[in-house]
Every structure is written in structure tokens, then in C-alpha cells.
Amino acid sequence: MQTITRRQVIKLLGIGGAGWFGERLGTRDVWAQTRTRLSIATGGTGGVYYPLGGGMAALISKLLPGVEVTAEVTTASVDNMKLLHAGKIALALTLPDTAWDAHEGKLKGLSEKVAVRSLIALYSNYMHIVALEGSGIRSVADLRGKRVSTGAPGSGTEVKGLRVLEAYGVTPKDFRSQDRLGVGESAGALKDRKLDAFIWDGGLPTAAVLDVAATPGIKIHLVPHGDAVPKMVAKYGPLYFAGVIPKGTYAGMEGDVLVAAATNLLVTHERMEEPLAYQITKALLEHTPDLVAVHKAAQEITLKSAVLGSPVPFHPGAARYYKEKGIKIPAG
Numbered sequence: 001m002q003t004i005t006r007r008q009v010i011k012l013l014g015i016g017g018a019g020w021f022g023e024r025l026g027t028r029d030v031w032a033q034t035r036t037r038l039s040i041a042t043g044g045t046g047g048v049y050y051p052l053g054g055g056m057a058a059l060i061s062k063l064l065p066g067v068e069v070t071a072e073v074t075t076a077s078v079d080n081m082k083l084l085h086a087g088k089i090a091l092a093l094t095l096p097d098t099a100w101d102a103h104e105g106k107l108k109g110l111s112e113k114v115a116v117r118s119l120i121a122l123y124s125n126y127m128h129i130v131a132l133e134g135s136g137i138r139s140v141a142d143l144r145g146k147r148v149s150t151g152a153p154g155s156g157t158e159v160k161g162l163r164v165l166e167a168y169g170v171t172p173k174d175f176r177s178q179d180r181l182g183v184g185e186s187a188g189a190l191k192d193r194k195l196d197a198f199i200w201d202g203g204l205p206t207a208a209v210l211d212v213a214a215t216p217g218i219k220i221h222l223v224p225h226g227d228a229v230p231k232m233v234a235k236y237g238p239l240y241f242a243g244v245i246p247k248g249t250y251a252g253m254e255g256d257v258l259v260a261a262a263t264n265l266l267v268t269h270e271r272m273e274e275p276l277a278y279q280i281t282k283a284l285l286e287h288t289p290d291l292v293a294v295h296k297a298a299q300e301i302t303l304k305s306a307v308l309g310s311p312v313p314f315h316p317g318a319a320r321y322y323k324e325k326g327i328k329i330p331a332g
Helices: 006-013 027-033 049-063 077-085 096-103 156-167 183-191 207-213 226-236 274-285 288-292 296-300 316-324
Strands: 036-041 067-072 091-094 116-132 147-149 177-179 197-202 220-222 241-245 257-269
Touching: 036 049, 036 077, 049 067, 049 091, 049 274, 049 288, 049 296, 077 091, 077 096, 077 156, 077 257, 091 096, 091 116, 096 116, 096 156, 096 257, 116 156, 116 183, 116 207, 116 241, 116 274, 116 296, 116 316, 147 183, 156 197, 156 226, 156 257, 183 197, 183 207, 197 207, 207 220, 226 241, 226 257, 257 274, 274 288, 274 316, 288 296
Parallel strands: 036 067, 036 091, 147 177, 147 197
Antiparallel strands: 091 257, 116 197, 116 220, 116 257, 241 257
16 A cells, blocks of 8 residues: 655654744635645545545545545555555544544554544445355354355454354354455455455445456345344444345345444544644535446435434534534534
8 A cells, every 4th residue: 555655654643844824814825825645545446445535535636626536446445444544545434333442542553552442434344144045044044054255354254253253153164164355355255256255344336346246247145134133233333224225236135134234433543633634524515426327336425414323522623614604513
């Protein structure tokens, strides 16, 4: 993943000199005099994070004078929190469970607490357990003895997927074999019949799942698991809810499928300057049709829902925007 330079990070954080945003100067005047390059950490190219993050980057770059944002391919939520903590990116897409683990200093591979702050609660992620029709997999318990991909290392898919399995008393040790592949690689392996099933957590529809479902000679079955949610909430907190992948979302679906869902977040670090966080939040929420044009998952993004589903505090800049709009952020 490309990273911004130390000099760019210093600009982002407002370190040294008079800082970025004096109220007397005016936000637009300062931005017009500087060139600020930021990165937004997304996910793999086969999911929703990357195209939507690219749309966000283009929109922010268009609307904020002097600010240029690029979308970076990553392995998603877990790595995004590590990159945010290290100051290598300014914005990130993440699942709420991963953001919470990072906030509490419980993120796997990082013992320090991450000062992650929410800007916008975006759209719902739906856990997909995609099985080959004919594999005999109709339930989570049927994954025992099968070849299964549980998501890329460092992804929110892996975190959430293992929690779904745990709710049924299943672990990767019960599989015939475990792969840890991103959604694109998982879909390819399923098409090649090198896997019996794969786990993926994403918005609707996910391109890689669309592709495998439309492949001649391949029929998929989405394994329902919505009844895992109460156990997940009891252990990990109110981060999850039961959601529906509607019939017809993917080729071959014979009905609605009840699954574990969670709300994706756009986050930043507490050190981001308040005016910049405010302007980013404002730009995205006041131009959501531009994001819907990139991916229809963005249809879920509204001003009222933007404050719902985040377990981590909102950045003061975002909070100021919501206050101006008369939107109350729920108490944590």
C-alpha cells in the first residue's frame, strides 16, 4: 500500500507553525494555499470498500479546495486500524467490531489503543457464507469437514466470520482445510472447485459474489445464520443485528437469507484537525447521490442514520456538523 510522506502527515496533523485552520483566515482560503494529500484505506478490489472509498476520495478531492484524496487497496478493517494508528493514512473504512477492538487496545497484533474517531456510519455489511450447491452445506454445522476460506488475514471478514462460527461451536480446526483469502480469490477458488465454501462480509451486492453466482455451471447457496446474532451480541456487545440478503440479490437465490449484519464506518484519528473532519463529513453527507452512482450500497447513507451504529466516539468535527443539522448522536 502506498503511504503518505512524513511531511504530508505533518500537514494533516497541523503540527508546527500556526497550524492549518485559523478562524480568521477562513477554511477555503487556507485550503486554496496548500496542497494536502490524504489517503483513505479501503479493502480488496472485489468488495465494496474499494469502489466506494474511491468514490469518496474523488468527491472530497472535488469539493475541498487544495485537498487531494486517494483510495488505497488494503486487506480491510484490521489493517486499516493499524495504518490509522501509525499515521500512514488519514481516513479508513472499517467494521464496528474492529474499530471497537482497536479503541479498547484489543486489536490482534496491536496492543496499543487506537484513538479512532467516527465521521459517518455508512451502510450495512452482511455476512455471506457462500457454498457450492451440491457440496452438502446447508447450515453452518455442515462446514465441518469442508474446504473453507475464512477471509483475508487482517480483515473484518475474518474477525466477524470467526465469531459467527463460534456461535455454532465451529472452529477452523473442524474444517478439512482452511484458506485465508480475500473475496476475489475466494470466489475464484470456488469457481475452480478448490473450495467448498467461503466467508465474506460486505455490502449488497458484492461484485465478486455476483460474478461467481453468474458463472455458467456454478450454483451457489447462501447459508443462513441470523440466529447466531443473540450469542454474538451477548459476548461482544450490541455491534451486530440480524439482516436480510433479499431474494434475487445474487443469481440462484431461492428466497431471503437471514444473516449477521453490522454497520460500516468511515473513521479518522482524533488528531485530524477539527475543520477538516467537519468539511469531509459535510461533503460526503450533502452529496450522497454521487456515492450512490459509484455503488448502490451508498443508498443506505442518510443524515439520520449517519450517527447510528458506531461504538467509538465521533470526531469533534463530525459532531459539530451533526449538531448544526439538529441530529443528536446517541449516548455511548
